[in-house]
Amino acid sequence: MRYRYVFMAGLGVGFVLGARAGRERYEQLAKLARKAADSPAVQQAAGAIHAQATGLAKSTRSKLAEQVPRLAGAARGKVDAARQERGAARDANGRTAADGQGPHTTAPGRRGEAPA
Numbered sequence: 001m002r003y004r005y006v007f008m009a010g011l012g013v014g015f016v017l018g019a020r021a022g023r024e025r026y027e028q029l030a031k032l033a034r035k036a037a038d039s040p041a042v043q044q045a046a047g048a049i050h051a052q053a054t055g056l057a058k059s060t061r062s063k064l065a066e067q068v069p070r071l072a073g074a075a076r077g078k079v080d081a082a083r084q085e086r087g088a089a090r091d092a093n094g095r096t097a098a099d100g101q102g103p104h105t106t107a108p109g110r111r112g113e114a115p116a
Contacts, residue, residue: 018026036042
């Protein structure tokens with residue numbers, strides 16, 4: 001909560017100072033920002049950053065393309081191992097597929113008796 005109050009106070013101070021500076025100061029700052037953006041040095045730096053970002057994206061994409069099939073195979077192997085460890089295979093409803101000898105072979109309330 002403290003950070004929210006500090007942020008709101010800073011926002012208020014900035015608003016007041018901005019209002020006192022007026023439209024003329026705003027136009028001066030905007031003109032300075034446009035001049036800096038149009039500067040050849042800034043344009044060159046932006047191009048270099050763009051080229052680096054593109055190279056990193058391509059590198060990351062190729063590394064992921066190599067890793068995903070391997071990771072998917074490992075995950076599939078772990079799922080299969082967990083299923084085997086769990087015991088008998090179960091059908092879509094969670095019942096054991098093996099000859100009815102699962103945990104729910106008796107009717108509710110009738111212990112020890114086979115279902116009819």
